[in-house]
Amino acid sequence: MRNLLRILGLYKYSISFWILVVFSFFFILNNNFFLKSYYFNSSNYISGTIFSLRNSFINYFELKSQNLEILDENNDLFAQILYYKSNKKSNTDTLNVRYRLISANVINNSINKNENYITLDKGSKDGVEVGMGVISSKGIVGKVQYISDNFSTLISLLNTSYYVSTLIKNTNTLSSLNWDAENPNKAKLLYIPKHINLNEGDSVITSSFNTIYPKGIGIGIIKHINKNINSNFYDIDIELFQSFYNLSHVYIIVDTQKEEKVLLELKNNDEE
Amino acid sequence: MMKNNILLFSLLMFMQVFVLNKILFFDYVLLAPYVLVLILYPYYKDSIITLVIGFLLGLIVDVFNDSLGLYSFISIIILYFKNSWVLKIIGEDKAEEISLMSIFNLGSLKFFNFSFPIVMLYYILLLIFESNAFFTLNAFFILFFSSISTYVFMILIQYLFLKLDLKNDWK
Numbered sequence: 001m002r003n004l005l006r007i008l009g010l011y012k013y014s015i016s017f018w019i020l021v022v023f024s025f026f027f028i029l030n031n032n033f034f035l036k037s038y039y040f041n042s043s044n045y046i047s048g049t050i051f052s053l054r055n056s057f058i059n060y061f062e063l064k065s066q067n068l069e070i071l072d073e074n075n076d077l078f079a080q081i082l083y084y085k086s087n088k089k090s091n092t093d094t095l096n097v098r099y100r101l102i103s104a105n106v107i108n109n110s111i112n113k114n115e116n117y118i119t120l121d122k123g124s125k126d127g128v129e130v131g132m133g134v135i136s137s138k139g140i141v142g143k144v145q146y147i148s149d150n151f152s153t154l155i156s157l158l159n160t161s162y163y164v165s166t167l168i169k170n171t172n173t174l175s176s177l178n179w180d181a182e183n184p185n186k187a188k189l190l191y192i193p194k195h196i197n198l199n200e201g202d203s204v205i206t207s208s209f210n211t212i213y214p215k216g217i218g219i220g221i222i223k224h225i226n227k228n229i230n231s232n233f234y235d236i237d238i239e240l241f242q243s244f245y246n247l248s249h250v251y252i253i254v255d256t257q258k259e260e261k262v263l264l265e266l267k268n269n270d271e272e
Numbered sequence: 273m274m275k276n277n278i279l280l281f282s283l284l285m286f287m288q289v290f291v292l293n294k295i296l297f298f299d300y301v302l303l304a305p306y307v308l309v310l311i312l313y314p315y316y317k318d319s320i321i322t323l324v325i326g327f328l329l330g331l332i333v334d335v336f337n338d339s340l341g342l343y344s345f346i347s348i349i350i351l352y353f354k355n356s357w358v359l360k361i362i363g364e365d366k367a368e369e370i371s372l373m374s375i376f377n378l379g380s381l382k383f384f385n386f387s388f389p390i391v392m393l394y395y396i397l398l399l400i401f402e403s404n405a406f407f408t409l410n411a412f413f414i415l416f417f418s419s420i421s422t423y424v425f426m427i428l429i430q431y432l433f434l435k436l437d438l439k440n441d442w443k
Contacts, residue, residue: 013318020327020348027334027341028401042338051336054290110337112296113402117338153338181403 041146041153042108042119048151052121055107059248066248073137099214102126102252104134109156111184111244116156118142122252123150133212133253139219139241140164141250143212152252158184158244166219167207171196174207177219177238184244186223189236198225204238211258277372280433281309285329289336300417306333306343307394308426310350311387312374315358315367326351339402346397350390361386374434375427387426391419 008015042051059066104126108119122128124147134141134154142154143162155162157179164177166189176190189204202222208215218241226235288306296302309329316322330344337343358367361382375383395415400406 013320013323016320017323017348017352020323021345024327024330024341024345024348028345029341041340042336044335047336108336110294112294112302113339115339 042117043123043146043148043151043153045148045150048107048119048121048123048148051107051119052105052151055105055121059105062246062248065246069137069249076137098255098257100254100256102128102254104128104152104250104252106247106250107151109244109247111158114160114181116158116244117145118154118156118247120152120154120250120252121150123148123152125149127254128152128252131212132255134250135213135217135253136242136247136250138243140206140213140217141242141247144252156244157187157240157242163190164213164219165207165209166204167215168192168198168202168222169205170202171198173198174209175204177204186237186239187220189222189238190233192234192236193232194227194234198222198234198236200225211255211261213253214255277312281312283433284309284429285332289333293337297421298417300413301421302395302414302418303425304391304394304398304418304422305425305429307350307391307422308429310347310354310394311390311426312372313351313354314371314373315355317364317368318355322351322355323348342398342401345401346394349397350394353393354390357389358386372434375430376434384423388419388423391422391426395419395422 042048102122104120104122106118107121108117110116110118118134118141120128120134128144128147130144130147132144134144140157142156142159144152145155146153157164157177160179160181162178166175166177167173168175168189173192173196175192177187178190179187192198200222204219204222206213206215206217206219220238220240222236223239224237226237229235284305288304292303292305306329310326313322313326326347327344330342330347331340333343334340358373362370362378370377373383373386378386392415395418399411399415403411
């Protein structure tokens, strides 16, 4: 026993080195580790506060472009109101509204990694929950991954491990969208068989197959179709509507009927 | 002196976390002030505390970067490698004498021999874990251009913030 302790004492430097290596490897590989989802991410109190402080400085320089963006958005909304008024289809029954929006500001964002995350200044105190979808006025942005009281971290659309169920508007074809870490303005459309006729310029929207995004939120347009690959599926590049370089203001989607839908689907599974 | 070092280290960490981590210059250049913290850190023989401090510094960068484990892993590997590498370059006696592994204490040639492989190692580890295609021309360009520009950046920072330590007249 004494010899064993002596050997351990001799090699304590190497042993502690290997222990720390194993620790950090465990951190890297284990994505759902509880310390990671509760404390060691950018939505925790300290980093969230610092990021929002930094954002309050940077925001001043972007006020003009943000104002223009909001004006554009207002124009669109106004046009929609006029359209509904003229068609007398306005839905005044607010009790039946399925989706509610929480507006939030982006306080940290990255685009040059393979797995990018975004930090927002709204958290569980404002009603944000894990798994909610996030959109901007132009298109989809991501999904809430971690939350704290006042901040939340999103898994960005620019994250190679994130897939979104999509629909090509013209042909009603279901497909999946994934980012290939090449260009922050482009993404890949997956699993579209070659017998379907597609055109460059077709628009791609969200499908109704998930409870995260409502159906019909814009994502992008088909930019390039490569048919000459050795596979049953097309190789399609789409150009995203939302530029992630200057993301500043986003909306978190609260689906009030999500629980109902999930419970119903669970029941179905149980019966099978 | 100690106070100044801590201030410099905090400044470098601040630059890493809030400014330079987000910018990719000319498609290939990613500056890493954080690696200078690891290089300047003084040599202590078989010091477990050095490893633990490196681990914690890496953890701080990780928390702000949402990449838990990556930078702590890189810092431990670099500190471990550095502790044996510095003995090959300048020998144990001199290594223990120096308070900071700066270009003024080592001399330009020895500083290059000492720090450039460490910078390369930093980018190799970063590229292996951050990008899914390591053996590509793109990754090679990033490794090459980033290492050179980070080396130049490190020298600039040292000339700006560190003064010549005249006590070490052996070099």
